[in-house]
Amino acid sequence: xxxxxxxxxxxxPLTVSSLLAHAAxxxxxxxxxxxxxEGDVHRYTYRDCEKRAKQLAQALIALGxxxxxxxxxLAWNGYRHLEAYYGTPGFGAVCHxxxxxxxxxxxxxxxxxxxxAYVLFDxxxxxxxxxxxxxxxxxxxxxALADAAHLPKMQTPVLSYETLVAAQxxxxxxxxxxxxxxxxxxxxxxxxxNPKGALYSHRSTVLHAFGASLPDAMSLSARDSVxxxxxxxxxxxxxxxxxxxxxxxxxxxxxxxxxxKSLYELMENERVTYSAGVPTVWLGLxxxxxxxxxxxxxxxxxxxxxxxxPPAMLRTFQDEYGVEVIHAWGMTEMSPLGTLSxxxxxxxxxxxxxxxxxxxxQGHVLYGxxxxxxxxxxxxxxxxxxxxGDLHVRGPWVIDRYFRKDDSPLVDGWFPTGxxxxxxxxxxxHITDRSKDVIKxxxxxxxxxxxxxxxxxxxxxxxxxxxxxxHPKWTERPLLVVVKRAAFDVTREELLAFYDGKVAKxxxxxxxxxxxxxxxxxxxxxQKLKLRDLFRxxxxxxxxxxxxxxxxxxxxxx
Numbered sequence: 001x002x003x004x005x006x007x008x009x010x011x012x013p014l015t016v017s018s019l020l021a022h023a024a025x026x027x028x029x030x031x032x033x034x035x036x037x038e039g040d041v042h043r044y045t046y047r048d049c050e051k052r053a054k055q056l057a058q059a060l061i062a063l064g065x066x067x068x069x070x071x072x073x074l075a076w077n078g079y080r081h082l083e084a085y086y087g088t089p090g091f092g093a094v095c096h097x098x099x100x101x102x103x104x105x106x107x108x109x110x111x112x113x114x115x116x117a118y119v120l121f122d123x124x125x126x127x128x129x130x131x132x133x134x135x136x137x138x139x140x141x142x143x144a145l146a147d148a149a150h151l152p153k154m155q156t157p158v159l160s161y162e163t164l165v166a167a168q169x170x171x172x173x174x175x176x177x178x179x180x181x182x183x184x185x186x187x188x189x190x191x192x193x194n195p196k197g198a199l200y201s202h203r204s205t206v207l208h209a210f211g212a213s214l215p216d217a218m219s220l221s222a223r224d225s226v227x228x229x230x231x232x233x234x235x236x237x238x239x240x241x242x243x244x245x246x247x248x249x250x251x252x253x254x255x256x257x258x259x260x261k262s263l264y265e266l267m268e269n270e271r272v273t274y275s276a277g278v279p280t281v282w283l284g285l286x287x288x289x290x291x292x293x294x295x296x297x298x299x300x301x302x303x304x305x306x307x308x309x310p311p312a313m314l315r316t317f318q319d320e321y322g323v324e325v326i327h328a329w330g331m332t333e334m335s336p337l338g339t340l341s342x343x344x345x346x347x348x349x350x351x352x353x354x355x356x357x358x359x360x361x362q363g364h365v366l367y368g369x370x371x372x373x374x375x376x377x378x379x380x381x382x383x384x385x386x387x388x389g390d391l392h393v394r395g396p397w398v399i400d401r402y403f404r405k406d407d408s409p410l411v412d413g414w415f416p417t418g419x420x421x422x423x424x425x426x427x428x429x430h431i432t433d434r435s436k437d438v439i440k441x442x443x444x445x446x447x448x449x450x451x452x453x454x455x456x457x458x459x460x461x462x463x464x465x466x467x468x469x470x471h472p473k474w475t476e477r478p479l480l481v482v483v484k485r486a487a488f489d490v491t492r493e494e495l496l497a498f499y500d501g502k503v504a505k506x507x508x509x510x511x512x513x514x515x516x517x518x519x520x521x522x523x524x525x526x527q528k529l530k531l532r533d534l535f536r537x538x539x540x541x542x543x544x545x546x547x548x549x550x551x552x553x554x555x556x557x558x
Contacts, residue, residue, distance in 0.1 A: 014206040016183050016242070017090040017174035023245030024050035027222060030248055033270055034078040035255035035262075037122050038150060042079055046245060049082060051170040056087030058168035063118065063141065067092025067177075070114045070185055074100045074107075074121040074128065077232050077253040080145045080161060084120055085232070085241050089183040089202065090174050093117075096185040097233045100125050101522035102195070108135040110187050110195055113404065120145055120161065124256055126152040179203040185403060186235055188332050189521045197403030198332050200236075204397040208335045209242035211366040211397070216342040218276075218303060218326070222248035225270055225298070229258060229277030230306070234523050235336040238276055238305065238328075249274075260288025264296075271298040278306030278524040279313060283462070286316055296321055303328050303340070307525045308431060308449050310456040311360045329362035329431055331417060335397040338371070339363040339429045347426065361430040362421075369395040371429065372414070373421055385424030388432060388445055391417045420445075437528050439468040439476050446507050448528075451478055454502050458495060460488035465518050465526045466509065469535065471543050479538060480509040481531060483518055510540040 012018075023030070028047035036042050065071060071088045073095065075081040088095040096114050098107060111119065111132065119136075120143045121129050129142055133156040144151055147162035183202045187195040200208075212218050218240070220226065226249045228240040236242070244251050252270045254263060263285050267275070282304060289295065302317065305328035317323040330336035341363030343355060350358075365371055373381045373389030381389040392414035399415065401408040409415060420433045432438070432447040439446040448466040455464035462485040469479040484490060492512040499508045513535065519527040 013176055013179040013202070015090075015174070015177050015179060015202045016205055017086060017177075019206065019209060019242055019245045020046070020050050020053060020086045020090075021174060023248060027245070027248035030222070030250055032079055032082065032251045032253070034253040035257065035266060036078060037076070037124055037146070037255060044079065046248075049079065050086070052165060053083045053087035053090060054172040054174075055165045055168040055170045056083050057091040058170070058172050059164040060088065060093060060118070061091060062168070063164075065093050065117050068094065068182065069117045070094045070096040072096040072098050072111060072114065072116040072119040073233065074098050074119060074125045075145055075233070076122055076124070076256045077228060077237065078122075078145075078255055079253065080120075081122075081232050082241055082251070082253070083165075085236075091172075092175065092177055092181060094182045094185050094199070097236065098187070099189065099231070099233045099522045100128060102189070104128065104131050104135075106195060108132050110197075111136045111139060113194075114185055114187075114197065117141075118143055122256070123150060123152045126154050129158070130155045177202060179206070184236055186332050189523050189525075196405070198335075198399050199403040200335055200397070204335060205236075205239075205242060207368060208239050208337065208397040209246045211368045212239040212243040212337055213247050214366065216364075217337065217340050217366050218243060218274075219301075219342075220244060220247045220249050220274065224249040224274045225252060225272045226250065227252040227254060227263075227267060227270070227272045227275045229254060229263065229275055229281050234306070235330070235332050238303070238330070238336060240276060258284075260285040261292070264288055264292075264294065267299055268297060273298055273300055274302065275299060276303035276305070279304060279309055280463075280520065280524045282313060282317075286313070289321070296323060299323055301326060305329060306523060308362075308453070309360075310453050311356075312453070312457040314360060315356070325359065327359060327362055329429060333399045333415060333417075334369070334393060334395075337366060337397075338369050338393060339365050341428070344426075358426065358428055361424075361428045363429060364427050365429070368397060369393055371423070373423055378411075383423040383425060383427065385422050385430070388420055388422055390435060391419040391421040391429070391431070393417055434528075437467070439466070439478050441471070441476055441478070441506065442474045446478055448478065450503065451480065451507065451509060454499055455480055455482060455495065458490060458498050460485055460490035461495070462486075463518055465528060465531055467528055467531050467535065469510070469538055469540050471510070471540060473543075477540055477542060478507070478509040479535060479540065480512045481518065481535070482512055482514050483516065484514060510542045511538070513538070 023046040034042045118141045143159045145161045148160045179202045183205045184200045187197050228237040301324040303326045314325045317325045327341035330338040339362045341359045371393045381387040422430045451466040452464045463483040465481045468476040471477040519530040
């Protein structure tokens with residue numbers, strides 16, 4: 001057998017620390033701007049950031065943290081959190097970002113399951129830490145991201161982050177780690193059962209950063225000023241804290257204030273060109289723009305993900321404010337990016353309506369991710385934009401198994417996402433539902449996301465959710481739950497009439513319920529499990545009608 005001829009290139013490991021070292025060496029004067037918990041705006045550079053990240057690494061080593069141990073964060077987007085992003089995995093430990101919006105019992109479960117050695121926390125979470133500490137006896141110490149003068153009064157003994165960092169000199173060389181060592185640990189939001197951990201490697205994180213930076217992905221560059229609204233505790237802020245130093249982009253962190261006014265002012269002051277976040281945050285920002293009568297002077301594009309971007313939101317950003325919307329899809333289990341709605345040259349030559357329809361989908365995959373849709377029998381379904389199937393993915397930044405789980409969720413080497421989707425001839429993905437949220441009426445599928453998107457396009461609707469409601473004849477029928485926009489009104493009949501001509505007649509909801517607010521998960525997604533529980537006993541008007549008078553058509557769309 002012939003011996004393979006190996007390449008003769010340097011074997012330089014892909015480590016997280018190399019991203020920050022690159023930025024510090026080649027974009028050393030580029031700013032990192034943070035609105036702090038203390039109330040002021042903090043500024044320093046990538047060069048400063050790397051030095052302090054090294055000081056943090058020294059401090060954690062001095063505390064006895066070993067490579068492979070987990071150091072958790074409960075923090076907003078800011079420069080100290082960024083230092084933890086690099087200082088912790090830089091010497092071989094694992095940075096474990098925790099979502100503080102989860103229930104305290106869930107957070108305690110996550111801390112104990114991860115076996116966190118230390119927890120770094122913003123002082124706004126002091127009361128939460130006092131609640132958690134008695135439930136997490138194996139945590140060796142709680143570190144407040146503050147100087148000694150700003151330490152909160154607490155029942156729990158805490159250390160000062162600034163005191164620990166100041167005690168070190170930063171004269172530290174990042175060690176040459178195995179690129180397959182663990183770098184970050186992120187847990188799912190745990191809406192069904194206990195949260196599950198996705199343990200990323202240095203290799204997967206760096207490859208994801210390269211993929212995220214591509215022109216047909218986030219398209220970041222050293223000419224950008226980037227404000228990640230998506231929290232750093234939400235799947236590593238979609239990779240922006242890694243892609244920005246890789247490309248040399250300026251970073252702007254909003255801290256805890258994510259209301260429309262605060263975001264707009266920070267964007268304008270820092271000449272932000274690029275941002276990313278979930279639809280619920282953008283809803284607040286767009287409302288502020290309308291009420292204040294202001295416009296963006298620098299923002300030109302934004303990534304919207306976490307849940308489907310309503311077409312009405314996409315049109316508002318692009319048509320009224322000249323901001324390109326990049327629709328994205330991904331998962332915690334995917335680090336998280338999977339697809340983005342950037343058009344090819346040929347697609348950009350199509351009519352504006354055709355282009356818009358493509359942009360409303362989740363888009364094409366990045367290099368590094370492959371996808372397919374399968375039917376109930378496990379066979380691949382055609383990419384015709386019509387066939388619905390279970391979405392499966394694979395790639396170098398997709399998990400193989402969950403943290404501390406022996407069994408793998410993979411099916412023939414593919415990860416089943418739990419999403420129901422179509423893929424069209426353009427290879428564009430369209431998520432039609434979560435498998436647990438899809439509505440089956442008379443044996444046919446109805447997309448709750450499509451129903452919601454129509455409702456949100458109504459000027460009187462601020463937010464909408466569509467869930468399945470029990471029906472004696474059709475098994476399930478759609479129920480629309482709506483939050484009205486302030487100073488607007490709309491009736492059930494008017495809203496149902498709004499669907500005429502926009503969806504098949506048998507897709508039109510059977511009823512509308514108006515509420516003051518909708519429940520959301522800790523990551524801003526509609527909490528449909530809770531909605532289904534709240535409306536479990538709701539009786540649809542059609543369920544009371546005689547079968548002969550029932551206006552619904554069975555089977556194929558009318």
